[in-house]
Amino acid sequence: MNGEEAIPLADAVALLSQQPKAKFRESVDLSFKLGVDPRHSDQMVRGTVDLPNGTGKQRKIIVFCKDGPAADAARKAGAVEVGHDELLKKVSGGWTDFDVAIATPEAMSEVRKLGRVLGPRGLMPNPKTGTVTDDVAAAVAAAQGGRVEYKIDKTANLHVLVGKADFEADHLLENARTVIDAVVKARPSSAKGIYIKSCTISTTMGPGVKVNVKEVNDA
Numbered sequence: 001m002n003g004e005e006a007i008p009l010a011d012a013v014a015l016l017s018q019q020p021k022a023k024f025r026e027s028v029d030l031s032f033k034l035g036v037d038p039r040h041s042d043q044m045v046r047g048t049v050d051l052p053n054g055t056g057k058q059r060k061i062i063v064f065c066k067d068g069p070a071a072d073a074a075r076k077a078g079a080v081e082v083g084h085d086e087l088l089k090k091v092s093g094g095w096t097d098f099d100v101a102i103a104t105p106e107a108m109s110e111v112r113k114l115g116r117v118l119g120p121r122g123l124m125p126n127p128k129t130g131t132v133t134d135d136v137a138a139a140v141a142a143a144q145g146g147r148v149e150y151k152i153d154k155t156a157n158l159h160v161l162v163g164k165a166d167f168e169a170d171h172l173l174e175n176a177r178t179v180i181d182a183v184v185k186a187r188p189s190s191a192k193g194i195y196i197k198s199c200t201i202s203t204t205m206g207p208g209v210k211v212n213v214k215e216v217n218d219a
Helices: 009-016 069-077 085-092 108-121 136-145 169-185 213-217
Strands: 027-034 046-050 061-064 081-083 100-103 147-151 157-164 196-203
Touching: 009 169, 009 196, 027 169, 046 169, 061 085, 061 108, 061 136, 069 081, 069 136, 081 085, 085 108, 100 108, 100 136, 136 147, 147 157, 147 169, 157 169, 169 196, 169 213, 196 213
Parallel strands: 061 081, 061 100
Antiparallel strands: 027 157, 027 196, 046 147
């Protein structure tokens, strides 16, 4: 059960359920080693994907926008904090007890000044991930409903949440396949050779189970 032999995705998901359980609710992640060079801007792999069965996690979402109908709609959609001047001041003071930050294009001129606080934590709103938008209520609903972001790191590794270990196997499998499809579609046109060199699925505390790379590349 050490996952050294690459197996089909469905078998890998089934194997996770046989692993010893931790005392907390573990997450399940897919980890990829990609055949791209992140030093080149045209080989960055980044985006969002909506998990059909959700993330299994209640996310704390804040929205930077001025008072008005959009702010009211964001609150109704489930944002824990909505505002402009006061929220900017709160975050600039170091408050980061949230999972997702969303901003209107108008607010971004000020939100960008929070780069030192938000940037290192991966919380800076970005149009490419749908977190800079005038329709903040829809963005809140998407983030709460199962949207996850992914971004390749400096060593060409990519880690994406696909759910929780207590999910039904078919739900976890559907989420994982959705993530794989998204990563495959995000292949940069400049990438040459094998795109996905390896793929592993694992729980927070469990060993990684290698997924058959040919199956992944053929997704």
